[in-house]
Amino acid sequence: MIPALLPLFVGVPLLGAGLLVVVRGPLWVRRALLLAPSTAAMLGGAGLIWLTRDGTVYAHNVGLWQDGIAIPFVADVFSALMLWTTSLLALVCSLFAVATGDDRQSFFAPLVLVLTAGVSGALLTADIFNMFVFIEVMLLPSYGLLAMLGALGRLRAGRIYVTVNLLTSTIFLAGVALVYAAAGTVHLGELAGAAHESPMVAVGMGVVILALSIKAAVVPVHGWLTRTYPGASPAITALFSGLHTKVAIYAIYRLYALVFDGDAKFLWIGVVAFTLTMLIGVMGAVGENTTRSILVFHMISQIGYILLGVALFTELGLMAGIFYLIHHMIVKASLFLSTGAIEHTHGTGALDRLGGIARREPLIGLVFMGAALSLAGLPPFSGFVAKLSLVLAAVESQQWTVMAVMIAVSLITLMSMLKIWGGVFWGKEPPVAEPDDTSTAGANGGSVRTAAPPRIRTALILPGLMLTVATLCIGLGAELLLDLSAQAAANLLDTSTYVEAVLGR
Amino acid sequence: MTLAITIAIMTAGGVYLMLQRGMVRIVLGLLLVGHAVNLLIMSAGGVFRRDMPLLQFGTALTAADPLPQAFVLTAIVIAFSIAIYMLTLAASGGDDDTEGNP
Numbered sequence: 001m002i003p004a005l006l007p008l009f010v011g012v013p014l015l016g017a018g019l020l021v022v023v024r025g026p027l028w029v030r031r032a033l034l035l036a037p038s039t040a041a042m043l044g045g046a047g048l049i050w051l052t053r054d055g056t057v058y059a060h061n062v063g064l065w066q067d068g069i070a071i072p073f074v075a076d077v078f079s080a081l082m083l084w085t086t087s088l089l090a091l092v093c094s095l096f097a098v099a100t101g102d103d104r105q106s107f108f109a110p111l112v113l114v115l116t117a118g119v120s121g122a123l124l125t126a127d128i129f130n131m132f133v134f135i136e137v138m139l140l141p142s143y144g145l146l147a148m149l150g151a152l153g154r155l156r157a158g159r160i161y162v163t164v165n166l167l168t169s170t171i172f173l174a175g176v177a178l179v180y181a182a183a184g185t186v187h188l189g190e191l192a193g194a195a196h197e198s199p200m201v202a203v204g205m206g207v208v209i210l211a212l213s214i215k216a217a218v219v220p221v222h223g224w225l226t227r228t229y230p231g232a233s234p235a236i237t238a239l240f241s242g243l244h245t246k247v248a249i250y251a252i253y254r255l256y257a258l259v260f261d262g263d264a265k266f267l268w269i270g271v272v273a274f275t276l277t278m279l280i281g282v283m284g285a286v287g288e289n290t291t292r293s294i295l296v297f298h299m300i301s302q303i304g305y306i307l308l309g310v311a312l313f314t315e316l317g318l319m320a321g322i323f324y325l326i327h328h329m330i331v332k333a334s335l336f337l338s339t340g341a342i343e344h345t346h347g348t349g350a351l352d353r354l355g356g357i358a359r360r361e362p363l364i365g366l367v368f369m370g371a372a373l374s375l376a377g378l379p380p381f382s383g384f385v386a387k388l389s390l391v392l393a394a395v396e397s398q399q400w401t402v403m404a405v406m407i408a409v410s411l412i413t414l415m416s417m418l419k420i421w422g423g424v425f426w427g428k429e430p431p432v433a434e435p436d437d438t439s440t441a442g443a444n445g446g447s448v449r450t451a452a453p454p455r456i457r458t459a460l461i462l463p464g465l466m467l468t469v470a471t472l473c474i475g476l477g478a479e480l481l482l483d484l485s486a487q488a489a490a491n492l493l494d495t496s497t498y499v500e501a502v503l504g505r
Numbered sequence: 506m507t508l509a510i511t512i513a514i515m516t517a518g519g520v521y522l523m524l525q526r527g528m529v530r531i532v533l534g535l536l537l538v539g540h541a542v543n544l545l546i547m548s549a550g551g552v553f554r555r556d557m558p559l560l561q562f563g564t565a566l567t568a569a570d571p572l573p574q575a576f577v578l579t580a581i582v583i584a585f586s587i588a589i590y591m592l593t594l595a596a597s598g599g600d601d602d603t604e605g606n607p
Binding site: 129133136140143144147155158159162163166167169170173174176177178180181 | 523528531535538539542545546548549550572573576579580583584586587590591594595597
């Protein structure tokens, strides 16, 4: 019964999107239709976490085709955790978009729903070609959302984004073709351990993982991310940061554990690439001077941390990586939303044109401060637990350089968070904040030129506040998420339950 | 062999076009690479068996592998829709140069 409900994670948002295109009701009906599927997915995700917490794996053959022929949907505790977090972020970012009025744009709501459907599908599917299709389902609405809303450079950002992603998808497809040629199947259950045994499959899977690394913005293929995300509207940046790269990270974890069987031969490539990612990402942030571009560079650095979990491939490493992934999605979205609220109200995110916000608006200061400290890894926030367990994992694997880089990067992260804090929240208020351009100033476009600086509306602060409270709660009650991550890591290390569930034998 | 050479030439042409500045050329380059990958998928299924994998027209020994054909069909549709969108991006803004502000 439960497995048969898995396709609903994809079906319900798609149905909602279809309805939103057709229904021309009053605004509250459309808003309800936008928020309801994400809420339902969040509840469903929570239920799935509860059901899979002991390591059970649920699989459903869509269309009830025979095992091995059908395209299965599979949920274990890792995908359940990801489903819950992605739907939480979709919900919170939609709330933020409702507050900024982005959702009044025609087709905003249906596009967001199609995006979440694609994300859920990519998280659940156990077939790499189907994963390609769902990643495309996720990307197509993103192209529209990126070019529809945002600052002056959004068309240029849109061009880079589409070009890079189409090329990456093509590479992914080439990898799928090579895997099919070598193994004769693209079914994850039958591919289990195949790359460990046959070098030909390993080459094909290597191409797939390369494509996923581009999508996850691993150094040296990270350049597209920093040039496109600052161009989108704040709500969209937060949504993309929470969903897109993280789906690619999830897929890298899953595929390396399942198809490569955690092969130790290739781990050094990951260790080198992801350590560089941490270092270069955080270095890039030092030279930036708007809030969002700093945060985007930090995202790259944090992606290095998350992926190190899979590069270490020990039980502790995987557990720490999964914990870090969940923590990071929440914290990063919180930072993007709180700085986005400032950017929306004041019309600019440039550090030298803002100031003194902490004195005037202590609440948003608290929201940002909490998330920033969590990102840098200070207790009592979730970032501390995440970093500590990752450092312990590196020590356990005797990767001393990696450990040193992790700690150094944390310090630089804290430094850049202080740079945003000093530029935006402390200091003197600039006499009159001139907006970058009228489109981001939105409804407040007229008022920013008046002498009194505009207040940030509570509705804009609330979404970020929710996520900062979430990171505090995860930090204080880390045991719960650590146990779930440990179970997810155990499932990745021993893939037999997954394979049995998918193949039905 | 013919298939391999065709794929190689299309990829080379596609990469060359993608490195140009004009958006339309980039789109054409991506289309070429996309088609090269489609041929790669076709070759992954083996090109020696060519009977229709349908009803009684072919046996399992002589029929072509239908799965790569389904893959290619899906991939073509996706690439087509994105290409249309990219051409829209190329047409919006002043010119199709990707360097300056569009």
